[in-house]
Each structure stands twice: as C-alpha cells, then as structure tokens.
Amino acid sequence: MTTHATNRIVGSSVPRKEGVDKLLGRARYVDDIDLEGMWHGATVRSTIPRGLIRSIGFDRSINWSEFAAVTAADIPGSNHIQLIAADQPCLADGMVNHCDEAILLIAHPDKHRLREAVNAVHIEYEPLPPVFTIEESERQNVIVWGADNLLKNFLLEKGDVDSVWSGAAHIVEGEYRTGAQEHLYIENNGVIAEYTAESGVTVWGSLQCPFYVHKSLLAVFDLPEDKVRVIQTETGGAFGGKEDYPSTLAAHAALLSMKSGHPVKMVYDRMEDLAATTKRHPSRVRHRTALDHEGRLLAMDIDLATDGGAYSTLSSTVLSRATLHSPGPYVCPNVRVRSCAWATNTVPYGAFRGFGAPQAVFAIERHMDEIAAAIGLDPIELRRRNFLHDGDTTATEQVMREPVILDQLLDRALAESDYHARRARFAHENASSPIKRGMGIAAFYHGSGFTGSGERYLNSLAGVDVTPDGKVRVLVSSTEFGQGTNTILTQIAAEATGLGHEDVIMAPADTGIVPNSGPTVASRTAMVVGRLIERAGLQLVSLLREHAGLGAHYSRADFFAACDRYRAVQGAVVSLCRYEAPPGVFWDDQKYRGEAYPAYAWSIHVAQVAVDTVTYSAEVEEFWAVQEAGRVLNPVLAGGQVEGGIAQGIGYALYEKVLLQNGHMANNQMTNYIMPTAEDVPPIHVYFEEVPFSHGGYGAKGIGELPHDGPAPAILNAIRDATGVRCNTIPLLPEDLFHKLAAGQTVEEATAV
Amino acid sequence: MNAGRSFIEMTINGEKRTVQAPPMKRLLDVLREDLHLTGTKEGCGEGECGSCSVRMNGELVNSCLVPVLQAEGASIQTVEGLASNGKLHPLQQAFLDCGGAQCGICTPGMLMAATQLLAHNPHPSMAEIREGLAGNLCRCTGFIRIFESVIAAAAQDVEQQAQETPHAR
Numbered sequence A: 001m002t003t004h005a006t007n008r009i010v011g012s013s014v015p016r017k018e019g020v021d022k023l024l025g026r027a028r029y030v031d032d033i034d035l036e037g038m039w040h041g042a043t044v045r046s047t048i049p050r051g052l053i054r055s056i057g058f059d060r061s062i063n064w065s066e067f068a069a070v071t072a073a074d075i076p077g078s079n080h081i082q083l084i085a086a087d088q089p090c091l092a093d094g095m096v097n098h099c100d101e102a103i104l105l106i107a108h109p110d111k112h113r114l115r116e117a118v119n120a121v122h123i124e125y126e127p128l129p130p131v132f133t134i135e136e137s138e139r140q141n142v143i144v145w146g147a148d149n150l151l152k153n154f155l156l157e158k159g160d161v162d163s164v165w166s167g168a169a170h171i172v173e174g175e176y177r178t179g180a181q182e183h184l185y186i187e188n189n190g191v192i193a194e195y196t197a198e199s200g201v202t203v204w205g206s207l208q209c210p211f212y213v214h215k216s217l218l219a220v221f222d223l224p225e226d227k228v229r230v231i232q233t234e235t236g237g238a239f240g241g242k243e244d245y246p247s248t249l250a251a252h253a254a255l256l257s258m259k260s261g262h263p264v265k266m267v268y269d270r271m272e273d274l275a276a277t278t279k280r281h282p283s284r285v286r287h288r289t290a291l292d293h294e295g296r297l298l299a300m301d302i303d304l305a306t307d308g309g310a311y312s313t314l315s316s317t318v319l320s321r322a323t324l325h326s327p328g329p330y331v332c333p334n335v336r337v338r339s340c341a342w343a344t345n346t347v348p349y350g351a352f353r354g355f356g357a358p359q360a361v362f363a364i365e366r367h368m369d370e371i372a373a374a375i376g377l378d379p380i381e382l383r384r385r386n387f388l389h390d391g392d393t394t395a396t397e398q399v400m401r402e403p404v405i406l407d408q409l410l411d412r413a414l415a416e417s418d419y420h421a422r423r424a425r426f427a428h429e430n431a432s433s434p435i436k437r438g439m440g441i442a443a444f445y446h447g448s449g450f451t452g453s454g455e456r457y458l459n460s461l462a463g464v465d466v467t468p469d470g471k472v473r474v475l476v477s478s479t480e481f482g483q484g485t486n487t488i489l490t491q492i493a494a495e496a497t498g499l500g501h502e503d504v505i506m507a508p509a510d511t512g513i514v515p516n517s518g519p520t521v522a523s524r525t526a527m528v529v530g531r532l533i534e535r536a537g538l539q540l541v542s543l544l545r546e547h548a549g550l551g552a553h554y555s556r557a558d559f560f561a562a563c564d565r566y567r568a569v570q571g572a573v574v575s576l577c578r579y580e581a582p583p584g585v586f587w588d589d590q591k592y593r594g595e596a597y598p599a600y601a602w603s604i605h606v607a608q609v610a611v612d613t614v615t616y617s618a619e620v621e622e623f624w625a626v627q628e629a630g631r632v633l634n635p636v637l638a639g640g641q642v643e644g645g646i647a648q649g650i651g652y653a654l655y656e657k658v659l660l661q662n663g664h665m666a667n668n669q670m671t672n673y674i675m676p677t678a679e680d681v682p683p684i685h686v687y688f689e690e691v692p693f694s695h696g697g698y699g700a701k702g703i704g705e706l707p708h709d710g711p712a713p714a715i716l717n718a719i720r721d722a723t724g725v726r727c728n729t730i731p732l733l734p735e736d737l738f739h740k741l742a743a744g745q746t747v748e749e750a751t752a753v
Numbered sequence B: 001m002n003a004g005r006s007f008i009e010m011t012i013n014g015e016k017r018t019v020q021a022p023p024m025k026r027l028l029d030v031l032r033e034d035l036h037l038t039g040t041k042e043g044c045g046e047g048e049c050g051s052c053s054v055r056m057n058g059e060l061v062n063s064c065l066v067p068v069l070q071a072e073g074a075s076i077q078t079v080e081g082l083a084s085n086g087k088l089h090p091l092q093q094a095f096l097d098c099g100g101a102q103c104g105i106c107t108p109g110m111l112m113a114a115t116q117l118l119a120h121n122p123h124p125s126m127a128e129i130r131e132g133l134a135g136n137l138c139r140c141t142g143f144i145r146i147f148e149s150v151i152a153a154a155a156q157d158v159e160q161q162a163q164e165t166p167h168a169r
C-alpha cells in the first residue's frame, strides 16, 4: 500500500457513510430520541410586530402547577443569543420586535397538553409602529433598531466610477428584487436539553454548528466551557436554516430543563417552524453600468439593500457575501458597490444556501441580459467579452492566480444544451404558438470558505485519531445534514492514511469529543476542513513511521499494529492540524479590499423555459449546469448537491413566496408555501470540469452553495427570451406573469440612457 | 387511566401487534410512540409532505392523516419492514448506490411510495415515476437521483420482491 495513490478512494462514488442507517429507518433524528423522564416544551410567541409587553396573564382554567414556565427573568446569565452582535434576546423582555418572537416557555410531561396551555397565556401589549420594508426602514421615519435602522453597510470601491459616465458609449440601468425564501428542510428544528447542577447543560439537536450553540449556551447560563456540551443528532436537512436558529431553541429547552428538573424536548411543528425561524434575506439591487462601443464594461455602480429583519443575527456577513458577488464574474476597471442591511419588524432573516450570493447573482445576471438587449449584443457574446481570466483583478483587486476557465465552461454549456439551435428553433416556432419557449443563461462564481479574514479568525482545528479496536476516526465539528460531510471526510482520511473507506469512521459531532473545525457553512467543509483532514492523515502516517516503525509500504494490519505500538508509548494515537491560510492571501477589513475568498467555484447554467400565454404558467423544461469546483471528491454526492441546489433555485424563481401579513407569515403551511415536487423538476444535466485547487482537501473547492446561485437569473432570462418581457422580481408566480404579459408589452424597451 | 382508549389490533410488518390508544390518535404517533417504529417521519402533519407514508392494506397512506381507529385489523408496512434477512430491499440498495438519499428524512416515506409504485407497475415510465412520487417532498435531492434509484431497482425485477412481501396486492 502506498499513500500516494491519489485516485484510490477520493474521486470515487463510495456509498454515503450513514446511508444504510437512513435507508433502514434506524438513523436517529432528534424526535426519534426519548430520554427517561423527559418533558416537552412549547413557546408562547408575540402576536404583534412591535410593542411593549404590559402584562402576562395565566388563565385559571389550567392547573399551572403541573407545568414549568420560564420567562426572561429566569435566565441565569445574559439574555442574548451570541452570534456576531448580541442584540437578539433569548426571550423577549418587556418589548417585542417581531411577530412570533418568543416571550414565555412552558413544559409538561405530556406534549398533547401543551397547545391548550399556550393558548391560555394572555399577553397584553402596548403596540408601537412597525416597519416592514426596506423602503420604510431606509426612510428612517420610524427607528426600530439602533440609531438609524442600519444593521450594517459596506462600501466597495475600485477605480473611479464617477469619472466614466460622461465618456461612455452606453449606460444601462436596472432594478432587481428578490423575495424571502424558506429552507423547508423536511425535518423541522428540534432539540432535547438536559440541565443538572453537577454537569451543566447537555443538548442533543438537529443543527449545523455545535460550537455556535455551545458559545451561546455559555453566555445564557453563565457557565464555564466544560459545563456545556452540544451533540448533533442526525439532521434532516438544514440549508443554512440550522446555522443560527438552534442556538435560540437549545437555550429555550435548556432553560425549561433547569426549571422543571427534567430533560426537555422541543420539536417545532411545521407551522411554528415556518412562522418563527429564519429565511433568506429579501433584496433590492440597483445597477448602473457604463460600457464602451464594443460592449466592454467601463463602470459598474451597484446599490444593494437587504431586509435583515428585527435583529442583526447574520445580516452583516450575508450582506458582505452579497456585496462581493454583486459585480459577477467580469472584469471592470471601475466598480462601486454601496450596500446596506436594513432592520424591519419581521423574524430575523438568516443563512440560506448561497448566503447573499443568489440575490446578488440574480441582479447582475438578469442585468447582463438587459444590457445585451439595450446595446444590441448577443447575451452570450456580452458575457464572453467581459469574463474574468487568470491574472485579472476582481472588484476587490484580488488577482486571479488560479486558472479561470469560464470560456471553457460556457463552450461546454452551449454545446451540451444545443443552445443556439434550440434558441433559433424556438424563435421560429413561438410566432405561431401560444406556448413561447426560450433559452436563458447565467454565469457566476461562488467564493468558497469564509469571506475575507474569516478563516484566519476561525483558526479551525481538526484531525484524526485511531481507536483501540482498529478504526481511524475523523475528529471534526463539521456536521452531516445530507450534503455528504461524513462520506467525503472519511474518503479523504482513508486516502491519506492508505486505508480502506470502511476503516474510517466519524467521531460523533459532540463538543465534548471533537475539536472546533468551525461551522458547517460557507461551502468550506470539503475545501478547508477536507484539507485539514488530508494533512492530519498524512501527518499520522509520518508519526507512525517516525515513532512506531511503520514501513514505506504497509498493509492494513501493519498500520494498526504500528498504531498499537504508538499507543503503548504515547497513550493515544492522535493527529491534529490547524488551519493555515494559503500563502499571499491578504484581506483588508478596513478598506474592504484584497483576497475576498481563498478560492472560487465557477458555473454556467442554462435553462429552457416554456411560457404558456393562456395559463400564464412558466415551466422549466430542461436545465444544464456546468461547473468547476476543483477536484470532485465523490461524483454521486457532488451531482446530488448540484441537482438539489438547482431544484431549490427553481423554487426560488417560480414557486416560493413568503406572504407576510402585518409581519406574520400568513402562508406558514406546506399547503400554501409551495416548493417544486417530483412532477415539477425538469431533467437536470450536470457536468464537472475539474481544476484541482492546491489548498483544498485533495484539490476540492466548495460545491454546496454554488448551484443555488444560477437558476433564478437563467430562468428569468429564458422568459425574457421567450416572451420579450422583462421580469426583474422573484418569485415570479403566474399572477405576476399575467400582469406583465397582459400589460401588452410584448417587447419592452430596455432602459438605455 | 385508560379511559378513552381502545384496544387496536394491527399487523405491522407481518407481525400481529395490539396497542391501547385513543381511537383518534394518529397512526403516525402510534407507530412512533407506542410501537417505537421511529423510521416513519413527520414533516408537516397535514398530508402534504409524504414523509409519514406507510402502506396500509396495499394502499399508500399518509399516516399523519389516519386515526388509528381506521387501522383496526389492517396490515401495515413501514420502512422497517422493507429489508429482509439482513439484506437491503432492492429499492434501498438502489437508493444507496444512486444517491437517492441525502439527509434521509424523506427517505422512509419515499421508499414506501416507490415500493407502492413498483408493486403495481414494475416497469414505470419516467412520467409514471414522477406521478407516483408526487405526494412525497424531498428538499435535498431535486428528485433526480430518486428517479434514477427507482429505475435501477425496477431493472432488478422488483416485481418478484413486491409479490413476496405479504402486504402487496
């Protein structure tokens, strides 16, 4: 056996590590777990968007002595959820800032008794004026957060945008809007918590980031680090929706456990999960773009605003990623992006696959088609003329030092989709048909890993150890929630140690056992954590060679025998590695300039759409996705990430609308919040081009979020191609399309100034 | 203590079981809480997501919509009843090979819907697969690899398997 066989396991579609458990129905999700003496918890929530709490009354019809109840006054530590800023209370104290904000918690041994009790708590409010939209918030007539409603803002500047307008051949403007989107993981948020005076707080839950929950619980309970333990249970989908929310839910359940003296389970039902937990930030992006006679970009002036909801939570980092993705994969000498996240009185918006990029990519890629129409250039050609290449600099003046193969990806996408021939055929057929077909494209990148200096601050630690019964264990806090963490990290460890995939297992995602390898977000697991596991595996082999006589060529038995010798002397066989930034990576937080991301994944999406001009429905008939995300570690899993992301992106574009009434989600049911079903998803063709990234796990970059960035603009561009009508807002439902098409504007003039 | 409860007898995965439960208790809760068969999942509780799908007398039902009373005397198959003699059912094997399960929360229901489909239509067309799985939501896969899994399982002559299970019609 040799450790240099780079194609042995990495790059092959080994089956999902926990797949058999899931298929047999024996994987244990949080709601499948029952603890001895366990009670159940429920939440009393605000029914108004903003106001003062005047009184909390308990209806006499309930025997409250059977229940445990918790308010803000019961919190032993800080009444704040620790994230970036600590402005969000764990429980509302005297004031509410959004509908469905948690005010009071109750627990009872019988979960079927809870609903009645929740309804028997009466809260009196003194309402205050709420703010519901970006426009209302930026007007600042009513201040609902801080001094000015501004949760965060950025200014990104390259060159001198204002010097360009007067000499430009073309100036094109546009405004683009995106709505909120619900994650709709099929498993709702849920946790079990147990508090005892001796051991502190233990939480089991459906979550992405065990150490986020850990950090938050330390503050809420004012406990030392070793008195809080967080264990991830099998997690039924997350998509960002279990990045920050579980910190709140875990604190709630733990408070109830402390009060009741019992372990407490809190599992939301669908209506509560939809009404009370995070969603994707709504956005409004304005573009003003100058071009020369040949259609080359001269200046991009971008004004980007997001609705952050009632508390800051992750809005600053979502805004940052949106800002950095807003100029698209193009070279432009003069760029200015002014971005703001505004507070409103709705449930705080949070992380959702793409994390600001889908909003920004929708705007720029929709805008590119409007530019093409305005200046009379083919949308493909316009993009080609402006693509980034190796050696170019981005808007943050990051030099593209790794290969950029956008042209190659585009060529492949056009060939695989037969783009030109189909487009020509549809143009011919549409004239005589009530069904109008069109082809649309989107070109984009997604930055892998934390933005800017993020990975340096995270300073992740990860590794492997070897158990006495002969298993290599991957030690990470990186979690599995469907994307394939368990499988790819064990593949990498097996590859590095020269063992078989069956010889490697995952240590439980338990803060009492594993080091902090950072949160499972930002398409960072394969690239950043994968690299740490690769290094740790290779380091383990070196240690065994140096200290336990492992030979240059070894069998599985030799390896574990060497581990036994090493353990006899050293006590344990452990190899840990800490994050090291790729050389030359520098980000200036003050100037908002430099290496925005260690690496980028690139993609071209092509959508074929049919618009029925009788029913006003738009249907995606076929979809092509070509991407370069470094080395593909497991083709089946990577393909599944792309397809799943595209299906969510189709929902984002055409189906999924969060309807707010007075700040409360009115359609908080699966019957009226509609996602694409098995009958709606078109054939999706997925192609990878591989350019290994030298600082990713066996060459991998991030793939998880990339596929959600492209579908919405590709689809709306296809609708533009099919009908000549410009639709700049998503979701685009049949009623919206009706208004657009019925307005009689078959071919609308683009806003060429 | 047991007022308002009835004895209900069912055949679950080929085994006779009796539970004592309120007659209007959801079959889903009886399976999960009384029989500890937690493979069947709740995603919505209102008949939309299909993650609670089980086969009852050869029909696919959403167990969140079935009061246990209606299951009196019924023969019920859950995900726990698919594998036999320690061997994965061909559909389970196909889901494993093709990447039909990601987070796995929709998977038990999806497997039951696919079993139902193949029991009646051993070689379904793509349109029939889409229709057969239309009541089961998956947020992870975009369904593509689930379709491929069903096609792969159908290719292995699942017909015979389905006839061997005691609950197929």
Ligand code: FES
Residues within 6 Å of the ligand: B041, B042, B043, B044, B045, B046, B047, B048, B049, B050, B051, B052, B053, B062, B063, B064, B065
């Ligand atoms: S839980 Fe029964 S259909 Fe969703």
Ligand code: FES
Residues within 6 Å of the ligand: A186, A236, A237, A482, B100, B101, B102, B103, B104, B105, B106, B107, B137, B138, B139, B140, B141
């Ligand atoms: S695999 Fe996650 S919902 Fe289907």
